Amino acid sequence: MRKCTKCKKIKDLDSFHLKVDGKLGKKSHCKACVKAYDKKRSVKKSLYDSKRYIENKDSIKKQNKNYYENNKEKYRNYEVQRSRLLDSKISRMYKKDNEMIYKKCRELNIENEEYHVDHIIPIKNEIICGLHVPWNLQIIKKEDNLKKSNKLLTEEELEGILNHGQAEK
Numbered sequence: 001m002r003k004c005t006k007c008k009k010i011k012d013l014d015s016f017h018l019k020v021d022g023k024l025g026k027k028s029h030c031k032a033c034v035k036a037y038d039k040k041r042s043v044k045k046s047l048y049d050s051k052r053y054i055e056n057k058d059s060i061k062k063q064n065k066n067y068y069e070n071n072k073e074k075y076r077n078y079e080v081q082r083s084r085l086l087d088s089k090i091s092r093m094y095k096k097d098n099e100m101i102y103k104k105c106r107e108l109n110i111e112n113e114e115y116h117v118d119h120i121i122p123i124k125n126e127i128i129c130g131l132h133v134p135w136n137l138q139i140i141k142k143e144d145n146l147k148k149s150n151k152l153l154t155e156e157e158l159e160g161i162l163n164h165g166q167a168e169k
């Protein structure tokens, strides 16, 4: 048993978080007090943040802009890399076919912006890099794209796409 130095209640040791160098290896505030403190602090912080944002909207915006200005290189590299991937030799060979897919997608979107063209294998991914070519493009509903990020391709799908690329070279 141990007395919480905050609420002064005597509680069993399970009610205290571990602290290696603490008395009896535990923190001096009980779990409930720690939790209450964390909650209070996070509410306070979000109030502070929104208040600060309202009061300093302009300077915060300026700060963000400055960050962009100072890290332009980083942003630009990303853009360059992406456009390079979108405009590779092989994708230029299939430019017309690619454009057909985009055209078809635009036709589907006449009534509302429901569909978009998706790279089956993302053109920029840590593990694999897809191509901007017709067999790596699909028209999907935007909402499905959100689901997709959690889904991996089956081995069959992956092989189909990779083999097609090989055969075309």
Ligand SMILES: [Zn+2]
Pocket (backbone or CB within 6 Å): 004, 005, 006, 007, 008, 009, 029, 030, 031, 032, 033
């Ligand atoms: Zn307590």
